[in-house]
Amino acid sequence: MIRFLAHRAGAALASIFAASLLAFVLLRLVPGDPARQVLGQFATPEQLASFRSENGLDGSILEQYWRFIANFVQGDWGTSFASGAPVRELIGQRAPATVELVLVAFVASVGLAVLVALVSTYRHRPWVDRIASAIAFIGMGTPPFWLGLLCLFVFFQQTHLLPGPEGQLSPDLAPFPERTGFVTVDAALAGRPDALGSALAHLILPAFTLGFAMFAFLLRVLRSSLLEIADEPFVSAAESKGLSRWSAFVRHALPNAALPALTASGLVLGQLLTGSVLVEAVFDWPGIGGLVVDGIANKDYTVVQVFIMLSATIYVLVNLLVDVLAATIDPRVAVVPERRAGRRARGLLPSPQPLDPAEPR
């Protein structure tokens, strides 16, 4: 296990390093000279030179790369050209809103996916099954930004059941102290049921929009793995000992079917990182995604670059966490690949992830 941990952590570090190299190459290709963009066309050569040295744009490519990495690791993420504020500060201010939204969407969609997958598979009922898989396909085909607009039209514009795109709270609420930055937590801490209600009402549509695709995706993965082991002897054994079909499924089949879903949840995070950008843009959510879309619109690429590097880092780390979790659940996963291709060729090693993890392996 320790060998596996070391191996996976090493691989994760290597891929973050490789990603940073790739990001550096890509981001240096961005058209336009940033010094010119910020200082305008009337800047003197001295001004340009001093701007370049301040922002790490002078020196050889290697030096620049080293500075890029060192600054990123140290949290010196440069200055937003549009607002003049340090990017780190901007992201810090907006991170809680995104984390809140993503967490709620994640928990809700995982919970619902498990429930619907169990209900649709524990008995052989073709119609329930068909509806569940239709939902899965529709969910995966629905662009989140469009679903958000549709929800806004139905629940806000037409019926006024839920608040519109005005961020996390109604603008007419009396202010309350900010302690954690997480609006729902702050409202609860301040003992303000009205604020808490408003915060929750504002969360419903964005979280649903963000979570629907994930829910559909996890439902599909979980369904196919539950169906695969539905007829395994240990499930029947649990049933014949007197458990109901449902309890046998929940207590014995579900834990054994959870592994592919866990592996898939690493990919789900990728969806979430992208999805949060799209959904926040629709709901005017004061999170990082909105910052990124504004950054694109204002050609303020520093913000976008930091977001790209950050999401790669988070993505790699979460996938590392998922691998470690999978290995703790199922120790067979923790086999360190040998360096010889021959073992792979003989099928001793697991094949790599396909584009679509719902595909049975």
Added chain:
Amino acid sequence: MSLAVRGRPARGRWDTTLCVCVAILAGLVLVAVTAPVWWTESTTATDPLAALQAPSIEHPMGTDAVGRDMLARVLGGARVSLAAALCVSVVGGLLGAALGIAAGLAGRLGDGVVMRVFDAMLAFPPVIFAMAVTLALGVGLVTACVGVTLSAIPYIGRVVRSDVLRVRGSGHVEAAHALGVPPWRIVVRHVIPHVAPTVLVQIASLFSFAIISVAALGFIGLGAQIPTPEWGTMITEGSALVLLGKWWVSTFPGIGLLLVTAATAIIAERVRVVLDPRRTPPRGIL
């Protein structure tokens, strides 16, 4: 229980779901391609006097904020989006397959280099990698397609490579080698035919990823630029109008996207069942 055969259509019977999906896709392609003949409104000509009209006989899908006919734009968007997704999935599939085959056949050094590059690309969530590429190459529909293509290549390359490694170690390749068949001939006659089904399956499932990713890039302003009729960009144009009750500008392109992605995802599933029988078929999909 007969769970094992669910999802695979019984021999000789029509697979209704598949027929519906193929009909939707084929119908959409046909309608989109022939549209300039029977619906002669321009996709880009503006008419401020006819701005934001609700759907009517004259404009069955209404008009947008500058008075462009939405039906013409949705049909034009179908041409743009479908063509873009087709290019992305075919080019991405073939390039990924070529790299995967090369990596699988190359020695340790070549294999290692290709796989490390793939690892670097896989460190980014796919659409975010496409964002980075698009920013680097300059914003636009073509660069967005390049970005999505590049972000898909490592996924396909890895799957194909593992297939190549499997085939390479199998008996018939060894036998051919023992018989003195030259290496290029082994590759062409004995390796590629074995990985071709995998590549086709991957291309099919890439299609729906491509169409939705290109639209997502368009939506955040990195893809097709105004006034190109592209579904994602059109949804952005309608996003502010939805709050004013003008639902039609972003609803119709979204329905188009939903139909195409869901239909192609289901078709890809069926292609997998037919072409890749070694893997257990996904059961009970519709």
